[in-house]
Amino acid sequence: MNAGEEPGVVAMDVESTHMPTNSEEFVDAPNFDLETYISRYEGFSKIQRLQYIARRCPRLKNDAYRLAIKDLKEGCNTASYKEIMATVGDSLGPGYGYDAAWCEAEDRKAAAARERLELELNQFKTNLIKESIRMGYHELGRHHAARGDLAAAFKCFVRTRDYCTTGRHSAE
Template identity: 45%
Template sequence: EGADGNDVSIANGGGGVMSSEQMDVEAYASLYSGRTKIMRLMFIAERCVNKSTGLEALRMAYHEIKKDDNTALLKDVLHKLEARLAPNSPFSLLQEQDWIDAVERRAQLRKEKLENELNGYKTNLIKESIRMGYNDFGDFFYAHGMLAEAFKNYVRTRDYCTTSKHIIQMCLNVILVSIEMGQFMHVSSYVTKAEQTQTQTSDLQDTLLLAKLKCAAGLAHLHASKYKLAARKFVETNFELGNNYTEVIAPQDVATYGALCALASFDRSELKNKVIDNSNFRNYLELVPEVRELIHDFYSRESLGRCTSKDRGNAHQRIIQ
């Protein structure tokens, strides 16, 4: 089942495909921001068997990419659009070439400027300026879709951080890029570092920061198929997260991932105490009524002795999808 509750089936070869049922792509995409919004649209375009929905997703991805400077991603989307549309379509690489060339020239000038500034900071041994220089480089490479280079530069800021705020920002940057690269060992490491830094340097809990870290940790556990650990992280995520981490996850996803992981791994007592009676997580479940009903139906069937190992297997299968 998708994060928005749309049905998902398994295609031949094991890849998830969206069902032929029409989905509201615009409403779904509005839950996200940044690169993850684009990648989710491209996923829909690739996996959706409804051609009009897939084409709508590609067009939306195109317009999102044009707001930024990722020319490689734009070329990818244009190739996909060209394969689906008539030759005289306005969506073509040829018609966008001038825009692409202008962006790439501007990017080269920006890169040279950043290099000169950073070299000057290094010569003068200005620690804070060096940190900012590497951070600017990380932002630059991230904006252009060069994730490995962005990762390197964000990590390099570590040696020049002079405050806990700097360390935590470095961790969040590395976590974001690592999630997008699928490097979840790095995600786990930097979640731990950020949590330790926050605990050691402040008597007050930063609720929003901790909620973001819970989500990142939950995604890392989910990627490793550690469903019980993932469930715990998601159900513990403070509802204050709201729409403040949409570059990574939507609150509807917290509900869906947390619920499905709990169904696959929690016993009856845990399901009752940590999910159904959890007033904080209940707020998330209210965002996805079908998932909330699934939880209550599952628990009711267990109470009546009607829940089987097959039901838990179905929960596992939904997570995989």
């Protein structure tokens, strides 16, 4: 221990500490069948994998983003759609430009569905029927997950545990 140092405090040489860099490795995969590979996935994980492939493999970038946009427009996750469109802009060609009307319509439908689900959940809570409350939280969680709001979905799914009446419910 050196003079002026407190006992129990470990001194570190800041300049010798290795800090990881955020360098990205690029992969060239000429024989990689993207559509076959990605067909095994669905939902959020499919979009995440397509974005990862687009960032890492320049050869497959446009195809991965096209598949992601196509998949997103079949669902209601406008946040991920906007994120991808901000990244690619108009570089994917005709038919893959930003669709503001679709985003607005999906946001309106999702807001109405969320309001309906929250209203039903409040009615279930008023009636104090545990199974209905559990299902209400479950449906609201599925809605949030479909929209890409995983934090809100997690909160709803965690709240379902308080209303489980069987072991099977807990496993869901």
